Amino acid sequence: MKYRQLTKEQFENLHEEFAQFLATQSIDVKEWNQIKKDKPQVAEDEMNVFSDVVWDDVLTKTKYVEHFSKSSVNLFKFEESAIFRIAIKVNWDINLLEQKGFEWLMKNPMDNSVEIFKGSKEYNLERNTEIFDLIEKGSTISKGEIFEYFSKLIGA
Known part of the structure; x- marks a missing residue:
């Protein structure tokens, strides 16, 4: 299997x-x-x-998945030969799992307490296997709106 x-x-x-x-x-x-x-x-x-x-x-x-925790967000975009990632960390007491916290992040993405990292890598395994692994670890499939929003914001 x-x-x-x-x-x-x-x-x-x-x-x-x-x-x-x-x-x-x-x-x-x-x-x-x-x-x-x-x-x-x-x-x-x-x-x-x-x-x-x-x-x-x-x-x-699947082209995008995202994983939210209380203080961080990991956004992934899957191309044919590589994975693109945007990692966001908020360095103060906020809960991004709640609507209020998520809305704050979307309105204040360039706040001093927000760190945004971007990166990419080629697939170690087959593309679908790597996506499946992220889903099994708690990521959810998305339409990519949040990834694209931050990508434009940081020029990724």
Whole structure:
């Protein structure tokens, strides 16, 4: 398995897609129920393959992720051969996880208490694997508005 199996909730949300996936392998509902009952490992393998297909699709389309903590923000942009990062640290008692703290940062990005760093690196692993790793560590997929805002601000 390349990534991790989708959660039960994710499978439920993708039940139609999973049914189509099984259909491409000539497995109908009746046969699927039989496989789950008689060959749980085969069912598990099918779920793992489907999970990898879904993750690969999502990650290939992902261009930005972001990770917020109480006093810092890490913004990532994924190009074909490199990851671009903007790291923001606020050096006073503020909570960026709360709306009020986030709004303060967006209105005061050049305040003396705000440090902004930028950098880039080539992928150590496959692009999608590196994005997945960041997601597993708590980052969330975004549309990139915050990254682009700070990128323009600092001339990245």
